[in-house]
Amino acid sequence: MKKGVRGRIIFILLTVFASIIFFLPSTPVYSKLPPWWGRVFPSKGITLGLDLQGGMHLVLEVQGEKAVDNTVERTMVAIKGSLENKKTPAQSIKREGRDILLSFAPENKEAISKLIDEQYPNMTTKQSGPGEMVLTLKDSEVKRILESSTSQALETIRNRIDQFGVTEPLIQKQGANQILVQLPGVKEPQRAIELIGRTALLEFKLVDDDNPIARQLPSQIEPDQEAAILQEYQAKIPPDDQILFERDVNKETNKVTKRPFLVKRQAALAGDLLSDARVSIGQFNEPYVAITFDPVGAKLFEKVTEENRHHRLAIVLDNNVYSAPVIQEKIAGGRAQISGSFTTQQANDLAIVLRAGALPAPVTIIQNVTVGPSLGQDSIDKGLKAGVIGTLLVVLFMFFYYRFSGLVADLTLVLNVILLVGALAAMNATLTLPGIAGIILTIGMAVDSNVLIFERIREELRAGKPVRLAVNAGYDKAFLTIVDSHVTTLITAFVLFMFGTGPIKGFAVTLSLGVIINLFTSLVGTKVVYDLVISRRKVEQLSI
């Protein structure tokens, strides 16, 4: 046979062989291969999308504004302390939105200004009079906090998910303040959401039992009375204090009640001073979380417990009181226990979030797509079935209409599919259900090029040209039209790829690849067969 033909056939066979090697890991056959195979040849095939594998896709929005508010609050508390230390105390200091309103004795103004400039460079003076000042956070600071709160939240969430144990999670920043989380094959989506979304701000606040109002508070209320209690007592309590609630569950009746506590607003200690949190089992087989403070925290803890003996210290998580044990004596060594009505799983999850740290700002879930594994398998099955039937229909039509040439076109089809899945596997591309639809679509489009070529050949034959010339003319003249039609489909596929998310991107990928591969198979792949047949013997008539 002609040399050119042999070269082309070898090339095509090589590409087919390579495709099979790449695609092997995605087939059931792979598990039966010897272990050394994975070391020499590619071991990762096609990635299944979430809609085929099952799993969870979340988009979280970080409420950076809250982080800004928190920073202003913390700065206010710090300023109050600094001023007291310098013996130039503020007569009143309060926060309004992002502003801190300060009033003081006029003679201290210079000293106070100097202190603020030196120690609090993130604030700038908005207004000032002889005895008062309005400070606000610098714009550059606000920007920095907003940006860093998203990155920080990302790291914290990554930390939590690492401990949760999901294979190959995807966690990345999206836009200015959004985080994308994908958990393929996650078994307990609800638990994962709670783990990810909890702010987990741990604070230790002293209970203000000395205040007479504290005695007026009821010791137990129904959960829905919470708002009413707050409204009733808000005006009566000093500005330093706040009312927080503890949630109690009666062991026998499972009835939920709440218990109000009057606590100091400013936290004595916070969770960022923790160095470890572990789950243990207590006296009555109840799980609790044992926390360990770092050296700074331990020292502070010692000081607080020393100064507040016989007072209660409320352990507050996300503004909910978990417990409020009485401080019997000074506690050195920096260890404490958090107990509440936990199940072992709840205790575990709490330990995870305490170890990973609190989120710098609350996050809200703005998109949540969860697919169960059974639906995923169902989709794969349906996709494959449609694919097989679609292929069969096209194959039969081509054979029926174009006879032998139709079979040649069917060869294109098969070649196309093999190379396409091989290419997908080589790129470790993600296959989604629309992606499968894209593959089936390319099956339908694959033979179109052949139809164009065959019709051309028929025209040439009708005009009386000999077979070999007719075939060549057919391929030549149809060439540009085929290129045109492929380019136009590629344009839209490309746009879909750029703008699409998840499943649609999967469709764009399979469509684009399919079209590009088709250019190769329909022009080169099938021509080889004709050249092979024609070069062997003189063909008088063509079955087309």
Next chain:
Amino acid sequence: MFEIFGKTQIDFVGKRYIFFALSTLLVSLGLFSLVQISRGKANLGIDFAGGAAVQLKFNQPIHIDAARKALDENGLKNAELQQVVQDNRLLIRVKKQDIVEQNVRDKIQQAFAKSFPDNQFVVESSTEIGPTVGQKLQKDALVAVMLSMLCIVAYIAFRFEFRFGIAATIATFHDVFAVLGIFFVLNKEINLLVVTALLTLAGYSLTDTVVVFDRIRENLKGRRKESLEQVINDSINQVLSRTFNTSVTVFLAVLAIFFFGGEVIHDFALAMIMGVIVGTYSSWFVASPLLLLWRKRVGVLKRA
């Protein structure tokens, strides 16, 4: 050689005004539906409108009216329900304005657990999309459509003469709007997959049109003596077989998806089926006759 169309002599050009009328009707339908979409009055999927969609699979058959009642009683009014009877599957959609708080999925689960305690179910999939995300997707979809159209016009204008480009673009817009209009009339949900189908069929219907234009251009090269109408008519008749067959192969493939591919890509397949039919129709009856509209002003169309 087996042929469906032999040597035909159909007068496509002569009857063009009938087809223009039909096409104008279809396009107006599409434009109307576009207006309704922007007013929020069309059946927009939660991809665009925001909201929640939950798919449940029950162990035993469940009656759709009883399900609706159960949801009503539990604070989920105005939920759209769709049923796949043979699988005992229920698809529930709640639009964003009807959601008071998040966690629609939990509410739905509680509602069914309470009302049908003996009928166990599993949540197969759930999708919750906040309203801002929906708007962003809408905007993205619109930009994507505009961008593709622009690129297509540019490419065709580059490969053919400018007037060919305009005619091809009009035909493509016609196809997209016609399918959109039909979907709107059938009150089918318009979601991201449907937009994907529209974009795909835009790119694909162009290939049919290009085949006809190629032939017209080729014929114009040789046959200067004959009238433009004659050339166009002959060209279309000559390529009848191939445009028909290329459409048939895609049609068969998409038909398989429509019947066997499952609910998720069902509407996508429907849009593609309509797109193939409309696309072939527009290549024969709309795109080429449109070329005649320029002849009166400029003289004979030359090859690119």
